[in-house]
Amino acid sequence: MPREKKTRNADGRSSIYYSEKEDCWHGYVTVGVKDNGRSDRRHVRGKTQTEVTGKVQKLERERGEGRVRKAGHVWTVETWLKHWLENIVAPPVVTENAYSAYDVAVRIHLVPGIGAHRLDKLEPEHLEKLYRRIMKQKTHLGPTTSAATAHQVHRTIRAALNVAVRRKHLVVNPALEAKAPKVEEKEVEPYTVDQVKTLLETAQQRRNSVR
Template sequence: MGRNANGRSSIYKGADGYWHGRVTVGVKDDGKPDRRHVKSKSKSIVTGKVRDLERLRDKGSLPKAGQRWTVEKWLEHWIDNIAVPPRISENAHSGYRVDVEKHLIPGLGAHRLDKLTPEHCEKLYAKMQDRGLSAGTAHHVHRTLRNALNVAVRREAVGTNPVLMAAAPRLDEEEPEPYEIDEIKRLLKVAQSQERNGARWVLALALGLRQGEALGLKWADVDLATGMIRIRRGRLRPKYAHGCGAKPCGRKSGYCPQREQTRPETGRTKSKAGRRTIGLPTPLIRLLEAHRDKQTAERDQARQLWSEGGYVFTKPNGEPLNPNTDYHEWKSLLAIAKLRETRLHDARHTAATVLLILGVPTPTAMAIMGWSSASMATRYQHMSDAIRNDVAARVGGLLWEPGQDRDEDDEDPPEEAEPAA
């Protein structure tokens, strides 16, 4: 039998008793032909493998020759070298790292990257939920793995992304119920009566600032003369390392007496659209002026203990507020106002609903809320009872005359007269 032409695939039986297949798929970095090899005791199996290699080669989706990545090695490379700040935010990176180290590497790390299947992913999601983890946590892991393998495909470390074919965990999120107008007024009244940082909640409810945006706001970003604030940064959740040296304290790093902050106080906003300028209502300008005066008095009283960071909302010593402390203060505020419990982020939903009630155009609402796309409006603007009642009144005024209880067509027809004898 003559030899195949250069570059052609070949299938042959070797002296070792195995069938071998060789497929030329391209050129290596050193200029030599990239010729892949498969083998099996079955000729039909080798033939199928050769055809698969040829199909992937022709589609341009065959991984490069070289290191055979495992899922663990790729995820470690991705989280340590690719998905890192400043390419992504500090908070996003922290979320990715938790998913990678706590769920993905223990659950899928041993698989070869090019052997990972959609079924492997789906089994991991099911096991997570069987252990009592929420569908939201499993869905976040799904998104993290999808993003990591999308990069692997672009860099030709793997041919296809199996996560795109995997069934994502189903999210049954409860629809947020924003506060009604009367409830918002009650909440604002309680917030303004607070001795410290009451204006922080007024900003959240009136302007829809995210938690990080409000806590990262500095006086340099506030122009009370023109009634404008500029959103430029967000407060990051603190992250600590042990500072106890050779004698470990035995506690978690966050509770170490000599703990050291390893993360900056603030980072960039969630998106480019988040960097925005917002006009302040006059009552809010007056409230911020009063808040500034109170803070000046606190600074004078603290003297050398004051840590000047320029933040609008601070601890009594001038340091920025901790997001966890801020969360508990929100819960306390709701209890004082005797309102139902909601998430802190629901204050943002409430602000979006106020914009809807006022009939603010979507482009303007996007600029105020810091949305990156108009589709966000459908996620944040919700029908409240005030809106439903307004719509009901308009429909009633359109279809019924004042004082008319029912349609004339619904009235009983008059009885016909008896025919004359």
């Protein structure tokens, strides 16, 4: 078994070392600067040097692409959605109607369904399972309404996570990969010429027929 070997680099470069005491490998990667001005140095660990090297290289790639999750508060889906509602999209940023739709989607469906997940651990499959559950719900207005609800939930989580990505609380938006529910629009049959004539004739017999 290799002895404990530490290779810390003062210039902020990545380092990998083996700890005999812990019987595992550690890696450190500087990915930026924290809000307090100190270096944001991320730690990874694994049983083998190869495993840790892969994790270090992954962090280095994300650093180069500007996709490293911001350090600090660990958000859950619930805490992020509530913050988003209360502080980012509250009126007058969006209209009252738009906010009401977001609020219902968050309170009734997203928080009870996926709120406990850590924001950075949310997967497209979690969203797709939620959409399917909503689609199976029966409402007094029929299945089309359930599909419309699932679609609104998808639009809401997609919008909220887009902001999380822009603010670097999240690396990628899983809602962009999730299969979005479709809302089928019923085809409206146009009136026939005879039906239009009948409507006009009936209207002529009433007061304010022009209206």
